[in-house]
Amino acid sequence: MSLIADEIITFSSVLRIAYNLLAGRNYLKRKKFREKKKLVGISLPFSDLAFAAGTVPVFPIRMHTFKINKYLAYLGSASSIFGWNNVSNFLSFVKNLGISEISKIVDEIIEDVIDTINKKYNEMYDLGIENGISSDFCFGLKSLVGAHVSKGRNLDACLNVTIRCSAYNKYMESLKAINQNPQQIWIDIPPRNIGNALEILTDNISHAIREFENLTGNTITDNQLREHFKIGNQVKKSYKTIIYDISASDFYPCNPATFSEIMALLSITFQDYNSNSIRYRDNLISLVDEMRERIRKGIGMDVSKMPRIFVTPIFGGWEPKTHDIIYELGGRAIYADWEVLELLEEIPMSNHLNPVEEYARFLFNATESGIGCDNDTLTDSYLRVAKKLNADGLIFFQLFGCHSVSNCYTMLREKVRRELEIPTTAITFNKIGENVEQVKTRLGAFMEMFK
Amino acid sequence: MADTILLPEFSLFLKEKKQEGVKIIAFLAHDNIPEELIDAAGFFPLRMMFGGNDELMEASHDYLPPSTCAFAQSSIGLFSTKPNNFRFLDLVDYFIVSNHCVSDICASEIITKYFNISRLNFYVPYMTNESSLKYFKLELQNLKEKLEDIIGEKISDEKLFKSIKKYNDFKKKLSQVDDLEILGSEKIKIIQKAILYGPTFLPELEKYILEVKTNPHQNLGLSKDILLTGCSIFINDNLIDLIEEGGGNIVYFDTWIGSHYYSQVIDGDLINSNKDPFDLLVLRFKNNIYGDHSVPNFLKQKLSLIENYSRNYKKKTGKKLGVFNHIIKFCDHISLMASFLKNELQEKGIQVLNLERDYSRANRGQLSTRIEAYLEMMK
Numbered sequence: 001m002s003l004i005a006d007e008i009i010t011f012s013s014v015l016r017i018a019y020n021l022l023a024g025r026n027y028l029k030r031k032k033f034r035e036k037k038k039l040v041g042i043s044l045p046f047s048d049l050a051f052a053a054g055t056v057p058v059f060p061i062r063m064h065t066f067k068i069n070k071y072l073a074y075l076g077s078a079s080s081i082f083g084w085n086n087v088s089n090f091l092s093f094v095k096n097l098g099i100s101e102i103s104k105i106v107d108e109i110i111e112d113v114i115d116t117i118n119k120k121y122n123e124m125y126d127l128g129i130e131n132g133i134s135s136d137f138c139f140g141l142k143s144l145v146g147a148h149v150s151k152g153r154n155l156d157a158c159l160n161v162t163i164r165c166s167a168y169n170k171y172m173e174s175l176k177a178i179n180q181n182p183q184q185i186w187i188d189i190p191p192r193n194i195g196n197a198l199e200i201l202t203d204n205i206s207h208a209i210r211e212f213e214n215l216t217g218n219t220i221t222d223n224q225l226r227e228h229f230k231i232g233n234q235v236k237k238s239y240k241t242i243i244y245d246i247s248a249s250d251f252y253p254c255n256p257a258t259f260s261e262i263m264a265l266l267s268i269t270f271q272d273y274n275s276n277s278i279r280y281r282d283n284l285i286s287l288v289d290e291m292r293e294r295i296r297k298g299i300g301m302d303v304s305k306m307p308r309i310f311v312t313p314i315f316g317g318w319e320p321k322t323h324d325i326i327y328e329l330g331g332r333a334i335y336a337d338w339e340v341l342e343l344l345e346e347i348p349m350s351n352h353l354n355p356v357e358e359y360a361r362f363l364f365n366a367t368e369s370g371i372g373c374d375n376d377t378l379t380d381s382y383l384r385v386a387k388k389l390n391a392d393g394l395i396f397f398q399l400f401g402c403h404s405v406s407n408c409y410t411m412l413r414e415k416v417r418r419e420l421e422i423p424t425t426a427i428t429f430n431k432i433g434e435n436v437e438q439v440k441t442r443l444g445a446f447m448e449m450f451k
Numbered sequence: 452m453a454d455t456i457l458l459p460e461f462s463l464f465l466k467e468k469k470q471e472g473v474k475i476i477a478f479l480a481h482d483n484i485p486e487e488l489i490d491a492a493g494f495f496p497l498r499m500m501f502g503g504n505d506e507l508m509e510a511s512h513d514y515l516p517p518s519t520c521a522f523a524q525s526s527i528g529l530f531s532t533k534p535n536n537f538r539f540l541d542l543v544d545y546f547i548v549s550n551h552c553v554s555d556i557c558a559s560e561i562i563t564k565y566f567n568i569s570r571l572n573f574y575v576p577y578m579t580n581e582s583s584l585k586y587f588k589l590e591l592q593n594l595k596e597k598l599e600d601i602i603g604e605k606i607s608d609e610k611l612f613k614s615i616k617k618y619n620d621f622k623k624k625l626s627q628v629d630d631l632e633i634l635g636s637e638k639i640k641i642i643q644k645a646i647l648y649g650p651t652f653l654p655e656l657e658k659y660i661l662e663v664k665t666n667p668h669q670n671l672g673l674s675k676d677i678l679l680t681g682c683s684i685f686i687n688d689n690l691i692d693l694i695e696e697g698g699g700n701i702v703y704f705d706t707w708i709g710s711h712y713y714s715q716v717i718d719g720d721l722i723n724s725n726k727d728p729f730d731l732l733v734l735r736f737k738n739n740i741y742g743d744h745s746v747p748n749f750l751k752q753k754l755s756l757i758e759n760y761s762r763n764y765k766k767k768t769g770k771k772l773g774v775f776n777h778i779i780k781f782c783d784h785i786s787l788m789a790s791f792l793k794n795e796l797q798e799k800g801i802q803v804l805n806l807e808r809d810y811s812r813a814n815r816g817q818l819s820t821r822i823e824a825y826l827e828m829m830k
Contacts, residue, residue: 137786142665162578166550174750188576188578190586191574194593200585368671374557375556403554407557
């Protein structure tokens with residue numbers, strides 16, 4: 001993993017995002033108890049209303065105490081005094097001096113971030129099963145249940161947005177059986193945009209806004225919504241820049257495994273923006289700047305000979321060693337789940353537009369054109385992104401127990417072969433670390449096709 | 452015991468329908484499909500309500516991973532292998548892709564795509580609030596338009612009212628089966644047959660109910676009474692045999708193929724007074740509070756139903772009622788709620804057996820043991 005760490009320390013924004021992800025518990029405690037903010041549980045990237053309402057959205061696993069590498073903790077403390085850029089510059093300087101002990105420490109930090117997150121996911125998975133969710137469900141749901149069982153009582157509300165996955169919808173219903181206190185705020189997205197369904201969804205969102213107002217005691221104005229959408233749009237713009245302008249290019253600002261690691265980190269943190277949208281936006285803008293600066297200076301790696309392997313979906317769980325293995329086999333893994341599901345589309349925010357209706361359009365677009373009512377649409381979404389990325393191969397993570405997305409693979413394989421004519425394979429996944437050898441074997445066979 | 456003549460007879464029935472020029476619209480057996488609308492358009496609504504086996508499940512694995520609901524797997528398997536008794540599936544003209552659960556979407560989509568059956572869509576909102584009811588009406592309008600395009604004429608309100616009334620009367624009659632003092636296996640056989648044939652079966656149903664009421668009751672005294680909740684027992688499924696062999700008797704089917712279907716009745720005055728027939732169908736959807744599709748009150752309603760039924764049953768018969776929660780493997784709705792349902796009912800003193808299984812023969816022995824152990828405990 002040291003090859004990754006070598007690269008990552010020069011991205012102070014990545015350190016910040018990683019630190020904010022892991023140190024969420026203290027941040028959330030401060031928000032809840034000192035600033036009397038309401039914590040709202042969310043899953044999948046549906047945090048917009050919670051931000052606009054002035055509440056603090058949280059992807060539930062972040063309420064846990066993570067075992068943060070003590071040096072990252074020091075860095076976090078130091079950053080509050082010296083600023084993250086200075087800390088990062090200092091680390092680069094020290095590392096360039098060749099002080100091996102310091103280099104080792106930095107390597108450990110980054111390795112620990114990824115390992116810590118994965119260990120916590122697995123811990124939540126086990127907790128979910130212990131507390132009654134059948135082991136037949138997907139990794140993501142089991143982990144979410146575990147996170148709610150352990151920390152859900154700290155939430156003031158949960159924002160539940162219905163999607164086509166019936167297990168996910170029932171999981172959201174089960175939250176009130178797990179913890180009775182949090183208020184359950186629902187947005188029912190109609191399955192299709194037919195007739196005046198847009199008006200119906202707009203009403204549903206307005207209803208959810210009223211519930212947020214009851215929760216906080218404050219009115220949510222159109223301008224507050226627009227203000228948040230503006231921040232969200234900036235986040236999405238930066239994210240898309242990383243996906244399309246940088247990940248699809250022939251020169252990377254770091255080695256491809258590091259790059260994938262960063263994209264995986266973005267995939268996790270995009271769901272709740274690490275509970276602070278402005279901070280997250282600033283970090284993403286910095287990240288793009290840092291990447292561009294390195295590319296401009298020729299720092300990084302020529303990846304023109306490395307096949308682009310689009311690895312998806314990862315949001316419900318995947319084997320995080322995948323990108324390392326692909327890199328070792330001569331390829332580069334690209335993660336872009338939220339783009340597939342059209343959750344990186346910007347929300348128009350002009351003053352003459354009704355922001356609630358625009359948000360409804362955004363949700364409808366994600367439902368109809370992204371995840372889709374059915375697998376025909378969903379598979380088209382994968383194809384669309386694979387084409388735009390100019391992918392050379394597609395690896396599909398087939399989650400055990402996923403009856404929604406994973407079920408589309410047969411159809412996807414046919415379409416990929418017919419329309420894209422690139423190699424594709426499916427890798428089954430149940431739990432992190434459980435099947436690494438098999439993943440290696442499958443990826444080895446797959447990558448042979450590019451030699 | 453499986454009804455060996457049901458499917459051959461039904462096959463002939465469907466062939467006759469086709470000869471009469473009636474087209475067939477099939478759909479997975481869920482409780483929110485407006486069969487009245489299908490009927491009013493002159494089609495025959497065919498509910499896919501058939502249990503599976505190893506071969507059928509296996510046949511679906513070309514299209515879906517094995518970790519898919521066994522019912523969805525088997526439904527695909529039926530189209531893929533077309534066993535002798537299911538040749539009537541060749542007669543299906545259209546298939547409705549709907550979203551009772553995501554396996555419904557996936558399986559229906561596969562059936563239409565890979566077996567060349569024309570597709571119709573009918574998507575159901577996930578909640579049952581006022582907005583959702585408005586959306587449900589949009590879907591009804593959309594389906595009506597699609598059906599009208601096919602038949603080349605408008606479906607009149609009069610025809611739709613007539614169909615609504617026909618199905619309503621049929622369901623009211625079918626609900627009387629609940630009160631018959633017969634073995635659960637007999638009960639489910641007649642319910643399955645009735646739902647499969649639809650209101651055409653009404654005269655035979657009336658005759659059957661009358662016969663049972665006038666003839667001496669079967670001796671059910673020694674059996675343990677069971678309420679079945681969760682997934683349905685479909686045609687050709689031997690689960691009920693295992694339960695009865697173990698000494699149990701299902702007295703109430705709180706499932707799709709059971710009370711969810713025939714409890715969706717509309718008050719007669721409303722049928723006669725309402726000007727928009729779609730409002731009646733919306734009302735039927737709204738009243739379907741025990742179905743498992745909708746959130747967020749499924750668990751609450753289910754608990755309340757089972758608790759009330761158990762209490763009233765004990766008051767009426769003096770007998771304790773057991774609860775079997777039938778979970779077809781990988782069923783999202785029933786499986787995810789199973790532990791919550793069991794815990795909450797057991798806190799109220801109602802013992803629940805979560806009976807999880809697929810359609811493979813291999814698990815028959817294990818199922819029997821679990822059923823027998825539970826029934827033993829009821830003594």
